[in-house]
Amino acid sequence: AQTVTQSQPEMSVQEAETVTLSCTYDTSENNYYLFWYKQPPSRQMILVIRQEAYKQQNATENRFSVNFQKAAKSFSLKISDSQLGDTAMYFCAFMKNGQKVTFGTGTKLQVIP
Amino acid sequence: NAGVTQTPKFQVLKTGQSMTLQCAQDMNHNSMYWYRQDPGMGLRLIYYSASEGTTDKGEVPNGYNVSRLNKREFSLRLESAAPSQTSVYFCASGDNSYNSPLHFGNGTRLTVT
Numbered sequence: 001a002q003t004v005t006q007s008q009p010e011m012s013v014q015e016a017e018t019v020t021l022s023c024t025y026d027t028s029e030n031n032y033y034l035f036w037y038k039q040p041p042s043r044q045m046i047l048v049i050r051q052e053a054y055k056q057q058n059a060t061e062n063r064f065s066v067n068f069q070k071a072a073k074s075f076s077l078k079i080s081d082s083q084l085g086d087t088a089m090y091f092c093a094f095m096k097n098g099q100k101v102t103f104g105t106g107t108k109l110q111v112i113p
Numbered sequence: 114n115a116g117v118t119q120t121p122k123f124q125v126l127k128t129g130q131s132m133t134l135q136c137a138q139d140m141n142h143n144s145m146y147w148y149r150q151d152p153g154m155g156l157r158l159i160y161y162s163a164s165e166g167t168t169d170k171g172e173v174p175n176g177y178n179v180s181r182l183n184k185r186e187f188s189l190r191l192e193s194a195a196p197s198q199t200s201v202y203f204c205a206s207g208d209n210s211y212n213s214p215l216h217f218g219n220g221t222r223l224t225v226t
Contacts, residue, residue, distance in 0.1 A: 009153070035214055045203065045217035055210070091155060093215075101146070101207075101215055105155035 002027045004094050006104035013082045014112050015089075019097070020067075021077045021107045023092030029053075034075045039089040039106075048090070049102040051075065087111045115139050118205045119218030126194040126225045134189040134221050136204030145187035145208045146215065147171075147179060149200040156203065162187055194225045 003026045013019035025034070036048040051059045051068050057064050065081075069075045079086055092104040117138045126132055138145065143164045148156040148171075158171030160179040168179050176198060178190045187206075191198060201222050205215040 004155075006155075043201065045205075045215075045218045047214045100158065100161055101205075102158070103148075103156040105153060113204055 001104045002029075002094050002096065004092055004102050004104040006090075006092055008107045009105070010108045010110070012110040013079075015082055015084060017082055018060040018078060018080045019082055019109065021090050021092075021109065022081075023075045023077070023104055025073050025075065025092075025094045025102075027073070027094065027096065029096045032094060034066075035064070035095065035101075036064070036075075037091045037093060038086075039091065039101075040085075040087070041076045045091075049077065058061055082111045084111050084113060091104050117204055117206055117216050119202075119221055122196040122219065124221060124223050126191075126223065128195060128221045128225060129152060130194050131190065131192050132194065133191075133221075134202055134223075135186070136188060136198060136218060137186045138204075138206040138216070139185065140206060140208075140216060141184070142206035142208050142216070143184070145181065146203075146205040146207075147177070147187070147189045148205065149173065150203060150220075151200050159189065159202075166189070191223075194223075196225045199225045 005024045032053045034051045038046045049061045065082045089106045091106045095101045120135045137194045147159040162168045162181040167185045204218040207213045207215045
């Protein structure tokens with residue numbers, strides 16, 4: 001079974017600074033997808049960014065980017081120019097075969113004004 | 114454009130009572146999921162349905178049953194609620210393509226006293 005580990009239960013960052021959230025996973029699969037989801041206090045789950053394992057290029061979505069290290073099974077999320085609206089729980093997720101999705105335990109990010 | 118609709122949003126049960134959480138999606142997705150979210154535990158998969166007529170147990174299925182009524186609807190039933198089932202429950206749907214992220218409902222906060 002796949003496991004996803006987020007080793008930082010809580011983090012904080014000053015507004016406008018950069019923060020990196022870590023995620024590691026364990027799998028024997030070669031083709032899979034990785035996601036970062038954001039859950040603000042409203043409880044809604046929002047997709048932040050996705051990465052295909054067969055692509056070497058790191059995904060980027062505006063202020064959000066990933067550092068995908070396939071050999072190390074690492075998938076970290078970098079948030080640049082942090083904004084107050086980035087305050088949320090962030091979940092890393094692993095998907096294989098387009099089916100079952102496994103989530104990490106989450107990192108609670110607080111952006112400090 | 115409703116996406117994934119979950120009902121109810123909140124529910125309080127007494128130990129031993131039963132209830133059904135309803136979920137419907139209008140995106141023609143094949144796969145549907147039920148997760149529970151507990152502090153420090155992330156999202157844990159309860160049951161999964163890859164397609165209409167099929168269901169599979171996830172990580173924490175004990176105490177729950179599911180029904181994939183049709184392609185749109187996937188319900189979760191608690192036959193005899195226990196305090197350990199106090200949690201936030203999320204329904205999600207996705208198609209079976211590798212690059213498809215999950216779409217989530219807004220969650221149900223269930224308290225069992």
